[in-house]
Amino acid sequence: MPEKISGIEKGSRKESLCGETLEQGEYFMAKVAFIEPSCSFNSYGYFRFPLMGTICLGTILKEAGHDVMVFRDSVQSVYDKSKGWLHEALTKVDVVCLSLMTSTAERGYLIADAIKKVAPKIKIIMGGPHPTYMSEEAINHADLVVKGEGEEIILDAVENENLTGIVEGPPVSDLTKYPIPDLSILTEKKLPPRQAPISTSRGCPYDCIFCTVSATFGRKCRFREVGHVIEEIEKRISEGFKKLFFYDDNFAINKERTKELLRRMIRKNLKISWSAESRTDIAKDKELLELMSKANCSTMFIGFESVNPETLAVYNKKQSLDDIKNCIKLLHDHGIRVHGMFVLGSDADDNSTAKETVKFCHEMKIDSAQFALLHPLPGSKLYDILDSQGRIFTKKWSLYDGSHVVFKPLKMTPLELQEKFMYSWKKFYSLMRNPLYFAVSRYILNKWEKANKSAIAELKARFKK
Numbered sequence: 205m206p207e208k209i210s211g212i213e214k215g216s217r218k219e220s221l222c223g224e225t226l227e228q229g230e231y232f233m234a235k236v237a238f239i240e241p242s243c244s245f246n247s248y249g250y251f252r253f254p255l256m257g258t259i260c261l262g263t264i265l266k267e268a269g270h271d272v273m274v275f276r277d278s279v280q281s282v283y284d285k286s287k288g289w290l291h292e293a294l295t296k297v298d299v300v301c302l303s304l305m306t307s308t309a310e311r312g313y314l315i316a317d318a319i320k321k322v323a324p325k326i327k328i329i330m331g332g333p334h335p336t337y338m339s340e341e342a343i344n345h346a347d348l349v350v351k352g353e354g355e356e357i358i359l360d361a362v363e364n365e366n367l368t369g370i371v372e373g374p375p376v377s378d379l380t381k382y383p384i385p386d387l388s389i390l391t392e393k394k395l396p397p398r399q400a401p402i403s404t405s406r407g408c409p410y411d412c413i414f415c416t417v418s419a420t421f422g423r424k425c426r427f428r429e430v431g432h433v434i435e436e437i438e439k440r441i442s443e444g445f446k447k448l449f450f451y452d453d454n455f456a457i458n459k460e461r462t463k464e465l466l467r468r469m470i471r472k473n474l475k476i477s478w479s480a481e482s483r484t485d486i487a488k489d490k491e492l493l494e495l496m497s498k499a500n501c502s503t504m505f506i507g508f509e510s511v512n513p514e515t516l517a518v519y520n521k522k523q524s525l526d527d528i529k530n531c532i533k534l535l536h537d538h539g540i541r542v543h544g545m546f547v548l549g550s551d552a553d554d555n556s557t558a559k560e561t562v563k564f565c566h567e568m569k570i571d572s573a574q575f576a577l578l579h580p581l582p583g584s585k586l587y588d589i590l591d592s593q594g595r596i597f598t599k600k601w602s603l604y605d606g607s608h609v610v611f612k613p614l615k616m617t618p619l620e621l622q623e624k625f626m627y628s629w630k631k632f633y634s635l636m637r638n639p640l641y642f643a644v645s646r647y648i649l650n651k652w653e654k655a656n657k658s659a660i661a662e663l664k665a666r667f668k669k
């Protein structure tokens with residue numbers, strides 16, 4: 205019988221990737237490097253939020269006896285094309301797994317190609333949202349592309365050298381059976397995440413047109429057992445973390461279960477503050493708000509998306525402007541800060557929308573905000589709509605990061621919409637009294653402007669006002 209650790213069967217390979225025959229009872233132990241490639245703009249990057257997928261899959265492999273490292277290219281670059289430099293460790297592993305979003309796909313392909321050039325025997329595996337929807341493209345740079353969820357297939361993907369091509373990772377039925385993510389596999393010891401990431405559920409019953417969550421993880425939500433989540437929070441506290449960030453796409457999708465989690469956190473007197481993402485309907489439940497406040501919720505990241513009611517309808521957001529106003533007021537009444545997330549550029553938005561959005565944020569005293577440009581991610585309904593209308597003018601994936609216009613808006617020129625992005629960030633943070641937020645936003649914007657001079661020049665040349 206194969207040995208089991210945390211419910212996971214250890215590998216059954218008979219030889220290592222280098223061809224060494226293993227003795228009976230010995231298990232194949234691979235050296236595996238996970239990479240999160242960087243993208244040009246990432247407002248979350250400053251806060252050093254790592255992706256959960258690489259850490260969760262890496263932990264499964266580590267518990268099965270493999271040697272695992274997770275590289276975050278945005279924190280510690282792994283490849284410099286201009287200098288022909290590739291991180292040495294990446295040439296000395298058996299397997300490299302790249303987790304790709306659409307905005308990081310091009311960089312991921314570059315890194316994968318560079319590794320293959322130097323060390324052709326290394327098995328390259330790709331997964332994540334972009335390879336899930338663009339698998340035929342990704343396989344040109346990988347030996348194996350895993351579509352969907354990786355947990356059930358990662359051991360076989362690493363241990364079975366004959367598993368190549370494009371495969372489908374089945375959806376995980378029980379999120380509790382996997383080990384608690386081991387953050388020690390992150391390589392950037394000098395720049396660890398400021399907040400401990402934690403994910404307790406998957407899926408979303410809503411169907412916003414720009415989002416791929418429900419298509420990828422399903423509209424029926426799956427949850428980890430509350431006790432398992434509490435165990436993870438206690439582990440993070442023992443590791444010295446003072447803050448948590450719940451990565452769930454909607455922290456309160458099942459309000460009763462969220463309340464149960466919060467009650468347990470309060471009963472156990474867990475000394476850690478936390479933030480989470482949610483919809484405005486979180487504020488419709490008074491008891492939930494009270495529990496959040498008592499359980500040390502510091503900031504809620506809310507997907508307001510727009511202050512234009514027509515845009516909310518176009519996005520299929522199923523929330524009103526009154527919902528947004530009530531949500532901000534009630535969160536503030538409970539001492540919880542509000543981070544507003546907005547998406548500019550719907551077919552109902554015009555040249556006045558960005559100004560109205562910033563004005564609304566100030567009137568409602570939102571504590572912090574981010575303004576993304578609408579972008580059609582492969583796998584989203586928006587992508588199919590705009591593609592069928594011939595309005596997507598570039599499929600340069602590195603521009604699909606929410607800071608670049610990549611399609612023709614209906615009521616503005618692409619250049620005008622691009623200018624609204626800069627305007628929103630500058631105006632909102634220039635009026636803020638918080639000097640730290642002001643400095644950070646300026647730093648991010650200056651960096652963005654410097655890096656995007658040619659992209660803006662191209663947009664100007666192509667789409668004059």
Ligand code: SF4
Nearest residue numbers: 408410411412415453
């Ligand atoms: S944007 Fe949020 S609410 Fe809408 S489908 Fe995506 S995860 Fe669900």
